[in-house]
Amino acid sequence: MKRQKHIVQKVINLTPETFIIRLDRGNFQFEPGQYVVIRIPGQNKGREYSIYSGVNDDYLDFLVREIPEGSFSRYLRHLMPGSELDVEGPKGYFILDEKTKSGNKVLLIATGTGISPFHSYVRSHPELKFNILHGVHFADEAYGRESFDPRRYLLCTSRHDKGDYFGRVTYYLKEHPVDKDTICYLCGNSEMIDEVTVILEKYGIPPENIRTEVFF
Ligand SMILES: Cc1cc2nc3c(=O)[nH]c(=O)nc-3n(C[C@H](O)[C@H](O)[C@H](O)COP(=O)(O)OP(=O)(O)OC[C@H]3O[C@@H](n4cnc5c(N)ncnc54)[C@H](O)[C@@H]3O)c2cc1C
Known part of the structure; x- marks a missing residue:
């Protein structure tokens, strides 16, 4: 499965719990409805996130709810622009027939x-x-x-x-x-x-x- 580095462009806060994390798109191709596994570089830890942006957007957006007792979603929220993440995918079959x-x-x-x-x-x-x-x-x-x-x-x-x-x-x-x-x-x-x-x-x-x- 393809794994690539992507750069955080920004974190957009929507509510006290929920935010969008925007990554550079690079040459990443996907079908709407698919998800990726986002990992912290150098660590095995990762979580699945559905892609929120569209196939014609020049960025990759993910809509994330911060789970107070969770570790990964909290980590994502506090990333600074320029940080790197590993993105594995696209995965899944929740696509339009x-x-x-x-x-x-x-x-x-x-x-x-x-x-x-x-x-x-x-x-x-x-x-x-x-x-x-x-x-x-x-x-x-x-x-x-x-x-x-x-x-x-x-x-x-x-x-x-x-x-x-x-x-x-x-x-x-x-x-x-x-x-x-x-x-x-x-x-x-x-x-x-x-x-x-x-x-x-x-x-x-x-x-x-x-x-x-x-x-x-
Ligand atoms: C195919 C797939 C796609 C996913 N896409 C998204 C997505 O687009 N956005 C997203 O925020 N999460 C998504 N998730 C959930 C995500 O992978 C993580 O589980 C989530 O971010 C929590 O990770 P954590 O380490 O912070 O907390 P963890 O310790 O892993 O989870 C703690 C608990 O939080 C609850 N929880 C997990 N995710 C959510 C959620 N989204 N809303 C409310 N409660 C939740 C569950 O009860 C879970 O047991 C997806 C999961 C799968 C399997």
């Missing part, structure tokens, strides 16, 4: 930083029409909202009522049936993915039309 590219009805469902691959889809393919359901705790966690078509993006906030819908994505989906010929892409924590899969299957969506990427 032909049916999606040819205009099939699509629903993207994310929690938290799970919006990252979807941001890459939308930046890379502005011509495609995705409906997006984004579950977060608070409305200031609507990362990248400005990149999404406001008529097709719905923010579910579970800890206050300042989003478009007050409650978790699972509650929203139980109240709003999904057409059985929709292709669904799910990204985020495993609990959400398991619960949403059960709901979608009850609506008659076949397993092959439910694509998933588990972050933790």
Whole structure:
């Protein structure tokens, strides 16, 4: 697997917990939806991160939530411009299929930083029409909202009522049936993915039309 050094251009703080780390792109090629393993040079330690930027951007962005008890995400947040990181990849198969590219009805469902691959889809393919359901705790966690078509993006906030819908994505989906010929892409924590899969299957969506990427 290809491993290359990339330079940190900047760290952009979005909320007290979440930030974008921007690296130089170099000649790195990927498909929207793929992830990389970022490693600290000289150490074996690394973590997976989905690519947040689009295929036409001349930089590589990653959307990261700092985990207070975690070590790697905290390390990334405090990197200075000019620091080096090892990037291994691209990896993964959470990419758009032909049916999606040819205009099939699509629903993207994310929690938290799970919006990252979807941001890459939308930046890379502005011509495609995705409906997006984004579950977060608070409305200031609507990362990248400005990149999404406001008529097709719905923010579910579970800890206050300042989003478009007050409650978790699972509650929203139980109240709003999904057409059985929709292709669904799910990204985020495993609990959400398991619960949403059960709901979608009850609506008659076949397993092959439910694509998933588990972050933790
Ligand atoms: C394919 C893949 C893609 C990923 N893409 C991203 C990404 O784009 N952005 C990102 O922030 N993380 C992403 N992750 C998670 C990431 O790899 C790390 O696990 C995360 O940054 C925490 O690392 P840490 O060393 O700070 O804490 P760790 O000690 O490794 O983790 C501590 C705990 O934090 C929780 N946790 C981990 N990641 C998150 C998260 N994103 N949001 C909330 N809680 C979390 C889990 O409960 C975990 O057990 C991805 C994971 C996988 C497998």
